[in-house]
Amino acid sequence: MAKEFEIVRAFEVDASPEQVWEAITTGTGGWLWPMEYEPREGGAAPFGGTVTRWEPGHRLTSRVENPEGVGGQTLNELDNTIEARDDGRRAWVRYVHSGIFTDDWDNQYDGANQHTDFYLHTLRQYLAHFSGRPVAFATVQGPGASAAPDAFTAVGRALGLAEDAGEGTEVRARGPEPLDAVVDYRTPHFIGLRTGTALYRFFGRNRWGAPVGVSVHDFAPGADGERNGAAWEEWLARAFA
Structure with a gap:
């Protein structure tokens, strides 16, 4: 209706x-x-x-x-x-x-x-x-298995985040490459990581029946959005293999 x-x-x-x-x-x-x-x-x-x-x-x-x-x-x-x-x-x-x-x-x-x-x-x-800085953007979604009801917990584990790593916590996350980052947002369905050169966004869209997703806003000089997307797509595939 x-x-x-x-x-x-x-x-x-x-x-x-x-x-x-x-x-x-x-x-x-x-x-x-x-x-x-x-x-x-x-x-x-x-x-x-x-x-x-x-x-x-x-x-x-x-x-x-x-x-x-x-x-x-x-x-x-x-x-x-x-x-x-x-x-x-x-x-x-x-x-x-x-x-x-x-x-x-x-x-x-x-x-x-x-x-x-x-x-x-x-x-x-x-x-x-990062206001006004040039950016390389990428967004990818996980495989079908990432739409399972409990799938987003696998994202936190794959990143190596402790369950109590809330907003403001400094972490060394396990992405396609190690990330020295600050957790800038965390709820049961979303994770935000900020480094000195990028924003990494993780979406637990499995909560609404869709695969999980990752978006990367990379402000580093010479950043390559296509390469970032491929790397995180592979990372998601491994996380849900």
Whole structure:
């Protein structure tokens, strides 16, 4: 049964409104997957959408209409409002994700709600540590076995993370190569690791019936996104062999 949803978050960041606007609109892959917007109302937006509001430095709204309900949605809208704080040295951000889910509403809403917190946390990490730096982005998903109900625990084990390694813990994680990192996010379904040159995001999408995933935002000079993706895909295959 089709039903509307709305997910709202608001927060302040130690970044200017211009930096936040650039992070959201330039599509580099610095904190989310690369998404580009045609800079005008009525312009093209990601996933076949349309820009319905374009106020540089202040407001961006995009809308995707999908009457056939492919992917379990007939409507998806993202709205970002940015306001200056402390004479423009900081910014206040309000993020609203709304639309209509058509299949398994509770599961879809729970997944979108929990992913929102992780994505916006990653935005804040990007703004605090890597804002404006060139990035090589990669995202991969695990094999079918990683969709099992308890699969995400294997990710933590493969990384060599202690169960009590919470946010702020310094670790030497076992990736394709050893990673001297800080755990910047950890819940039963998500892990975030930050090094001096990269953000590593681990998604326990098995919670919602999909394979686990890994995204890498690599800011090191000469970073190769394709090579990173291949290395982490192989790592996931070994973790679930």
